[in-house]
Amino acid sequence: MIYKTPSPVPGHVRVTFELPSCIWADRIYLVGDFNQWCEQATPMRQDRDGVWRATIDLKQGTQAEFRYLIDGQWRTDFHADGETTNTFGSQNSVARAELPEAVVPAIVQQSSRARERTRLGPVATGAPITTRQLVERSRSQHAGVMPLRAA
Numbered sequence: 001m002i003y004k005t006p007s008p009v010p011g012h013v014r015v016t017f018e019l020p021s022c023i024w025a026d027r028i029y030l031v032g033d034f035n036q037w038c039e040q041a042t043p044m045r046q047d048r049d050g051v052w053r054a055t056i057d058l059k060q061g062t063q064a065e066f067r068y069l070i071d072g073q074w075r076t077d078f079h080a081d082g083e084t085t086n087t088f089g090s091q092n093s094v095a096r097a098e099l100p101e102a103v104v105p106a107i108v109q110q111s112s113r114a115r116e117r118t119r120l121g122p123v124a125t126g127a128p129i130t131t132r133q134l135v136e137r138s139r140s141q142h143a144g145v146m147p148l149r150a151a
Contacts, residue, residue, distance in 0.1 A: 001018045034066070
């Protein structure tokens with residue numbers, strides 16, 4: 001399985017590759033065109049939950065072909081974004097460096113909230129603020145938001 005999140009590198013997507021804990025192996029490597037098909041460049045690590053993981057940053061809008069090398073045996077991830085036939089007649093998995101549409105608006109919304117927090121005046125500059133000012137600011141930010149009630 002692969003998971004995509006925003007990357008801290010501008011113009012990139014962070015792609016996490018996972019294999020389940022039920023895979024019994026000594027070594028697993030993520031091998032693809034992003035590491036020039038170097039068989040030992042990107043080892044996968046087995047976390048405490050037993051899941052094997054490796055994370056890379058890919059340039060947004062591109063795609064990468066990859067395979068897993070599990071104890072010397074090549075494996076294809078059929079849960080990836082796609083597959084393509086390689087020059088050896090087997091299948092390479094494909095990962096597209098695109099964020100799901102639900103993630104993109106959330107990123108824009110988060111960045112606009114961060115910009116708003118920098119415009120808070122006295123709090124942002126470190127000047128003293130009264131409790132009353134803090135309450136008024138909180139009310140203006142949450143205007144129209146209905147409070148949650150216990151059932």
